[in-house]
Amino acid sequence: MNPQDYPPDVRELIDCLSRMPGTGRRTAERLALWFLLRAGENAPRIAQAITRAVENTATCSNCGFFAPRGELCAACSDPTRDSSIICVVEYATDVLPIERSGSFRGLYHCLGGKISPLDGILPEHLSIDPLVHRVKNHPDCEVILAVGNDVEGEATALYLTDCLAEFPCRISRLAQGMPAGAGLSQADAITVMHALNGRVSLR
Numbered sequence: 001m002n003p004q005d006y007p008p009d010v011r012e013l014i015d016c017l018s019r020m021p022g023t024g025r026r027t028a029e030r031l032a033l034w035f036l037l038r039a040g041e042n043a044p045r046i047a048q049a050i051t052r053a054v055e056n057t058a059t060c061s062n063c064g065f066f067a068p069r070g071e072l073c074a075a076c077s078d079p080t081r082d083s084s085i086i087c088v089v090e091y092a093t094d095v096l097p098i099e100r101s102g103s104f105r106g107l108y109h110c111l112g113g114k115i116s117p118l119d120g121i122l123p124e125h126l127s128i129d130p131l132v133h134r135v136k137n138h139p140d141c142e143v144i145l146a147v148g149n150d151v152e153g154e155a156t157a158l159y160l161t162d163c164l165a166e167f168p169c170r171i172s173r174l175a176q177g178m179p180a181g182a183g184l185s186q187a188d189a190i191t192v193m194h195a196l197n198g199r200v201s202l203r
């Protein structure tokens with residue numbers, strides 16, 4: 001005699017939920033029961049929200065931030081933004097702390113990471129060529145390197161400065177005050193604002 005268990009569809013739901021980060025088997029079971037017994041009309045709404053967000057979201061072809069599929073992101077399609085300043089960040093999620101600081105009205109460029117040979121991440125794995133292409137089209141722009149101030153971040157900043165050497169663009173680096181060794185995601189809005197306003201010109 002097999003021991004009693006949830007019906008197959010519920011077991012599948014538990015299995016799917018347990019694959020989410022930070023969600024163990026017990027939490028997945030608790031969530032599944034909430035969907036079954038308490039969520040009511042929220043259950044199909046949540047399922048639909050997941051499907052729509054995943055299917056309809058891609059990266060902006062200009063800067064690499066999240067955007068509706070086939071469209072530019074809100075910043076790149078906003079004519080009131082200052083397109084003469086490009087803030088270069090490691091990850092798309094680094095854009096949000098800068099936006100929330102309210103102190104930046106330029107555009108972004110998301111590299112997709114930072115140079116880290118030990119982890120197998122080389123320049124060709126990052127969105128560096130598209131950045132060079134953007135600067136080539138606006139050679140008088142300012143490029144703010146808002147990559148982390150850890151070893152890999154510094155190496156990335158150095159590499160990018162080299163790549164942009166042939167253009168007359170100004171290049172600056174976020175001011176000190178950012179958490180040492182940490183990325184933008186750990187910084188509060190005031191710190192980001194000071195780091196942006198006190199950015200240091202690299203040339």
Ligand SMILES: [Zn+2]
Nearest residue numbers: 060063073076
């Ligand atoms: Zn964009």
